[in-house]
Amino acid sequence: MDFALSDEQRMVLGTVRQFVQKELLPLEAEIQRAELEGRQFPDRTTIRQLQATARKAGLWGLLTPEEYGGANLGFLMTALITMETARALVPFIYGGGADNILYQCTPVLRERYLLPTIEGERQSCFALTEPDTGSDATNIKMPAVRDGTDWVLNGEKVFITNGCEADFAIVFAVTDRNKGYKGGVTAFLVDRAMGWTSRRIETMGSWGPAELHFENVRVPAENVLGEVGNGFQQAMAWIGQGRLLIPARAVGQAQRLVEMGREYARQRIAFGHPIADYQAIQWMLADSAVEI
Numbered sequence: 001m002d003f004a005l006s007d008e009q010r011m012v013l014g015t016v017r018q019f020v021q022k023e024l025l026p027l028e029a030e031i032q033r034a035e036l037e038g039r040q041f042p043d044r045t046t047i048r049q050l051q052a053t054a055r056k057a058g059l060w061g062l063l064t065p066e067e068y069g070g071a072n073l074g075f076l077m078t079a080l081i082t083m084e085t086a087r088a089l090v091p092f093i094y095g096g097g098a099d100n101i102l103y104q105c106t107p108v109l110r111e112r113y114l115l116p117t118i119e120g121e122r123q124s125c126f127a128l129t130e131p132d133t134g135s136d137a138t139n140i141k142m143p144a145v146r147d148g149t150d151w152v153l154n155g156e157k158v159f160i161t162n163g164c165e166a167d168f169a170i171v172f173a174v175t176d177r178n179k180g181y182k183g184g185v186t187a188f189l190v191d192r193a194m195g196w197t198s199r200r201i202e203t204m205g206s207w208g209p210a211e212l213h214f215e216n217v218r219v220p221a222e223n224v225l226g227e228v229g230n231g232f233q234q235a236m237a238w239i240g241q242g243r244l245l246i247p248a249r250a251v252g253q254a255q256r257l258v259e260m261g262r263e264y265a266r267q268r269i270a271f272g273h274p275i276a277d278y279q280a281i282q283w284m285l286a287d288s289a290v291e292i
């Protein structure tokens with residue numbers, strides 16, 4: 001099997017490398033300063049400016065179908081781009097994308113949620129995890145109870161990435177306790193304006209997870225995403241995409257860190273030699289490279 005990159009893949013990665021060097025790497029120092037000072041950086045405006053710059057270079061809607069204005073590059077190319085982009089230790093995501101399950105929107109919901117998300121006018125978050133249920137997502141408890149033409153949501157979601165920035169959440173709630181995850185979980189598109197609130201959870205890193213609180217939040221029945229009872233499958237489809245792209249980001253970051261170590265070892269002199277000349281240092285760098 002030939003794992004070599006094609007000419008086209010190399011060309012795209014060259015464009016990404018230029019973008020990373022020119023636009024993202026210069027932000028790293030400010031990100032560290034902001035973290036120490038408890039400020040959030042890059043903020044949404046900065047991210048949108050960066051996305052617009054990337055768009056001019058063709059880096060827009062990496063997984064978005066062409067009919068929605070995307071580049072539809074597929075998972076392999078997107079993973080390669082993610083690795084290359086992650087070499088800058090900057091929490092940045094290219095614009096023009098939307099949660100993969102939002103393509104299940106009805107025509108009405110498409111106008112209100114999918115299209116504005118692709119354009120960056122609206123921001124979503126994915127709300128599955130609960131205080132007592134993480135890996136075992138089959139066990140979520142948040143109830144959604146039908147009342148007339150609405151569903152009423154009560155409960156709490158935790159560790160929700162972008163939970164403080166999002167203006168709508170894709171919320172997974174239990175609509176039939178007897179069926180559980182096998183047909184009893186439903187996905188809802190819930191505007192912040194419908195009444196949920198959020199609070200940041202302090203963590204290391206800048207991805208900003210949050211707690212979301214729902215107290216008698218009324219969601220119109222038309223805001224069900226896809227079919228009632230199909231939520232668990234949708235949640236797994238959403239997570240499946242992350243399983244490819246989150247590790248790609250980790251690999252890119254790790255490669256950059258090993259490179260930084262290698263450069264430092266070359267220029268740092270101790271006992272009359274660059275420390276890269278010492279075998280103990282070489283082993284550590286070699287072990288790290290092999291582990292990646």
Ligand SMILES: Cc1cc2nc3c(=O)[nH]c(=O)nc-3n(C[C@H](O)[C@H](O)[C@H](O)COP(=O)(O)OP(=O)(O)OC[C@H]3O[C@@H](n4cnc5c(N)ncnc54)[C@H](O)[C@@H]3O)c2cc1C
Binds near residue numbers: 128133136203207209
């Ligand atoms: C930065 C961050 C962002 C996140 N963003 C989101 C988001 O946007 N939306 C969302 O819904 N959730 C999000 N999460 C939550 C994430 O999905 C959960 O943290 C994850 O599912 C793990 O759940 P938990 O933390 O409750 O750990 P638990 O499920 O309680 O697991 C605790 C430990 O036990 C281990 N473990 C669990 N089950 C087994 C088993 N069967 N065998 C062996 N070991 C096991 C786990 O690996 C873990 O080490 C985020 C979390 C973080 C940290």
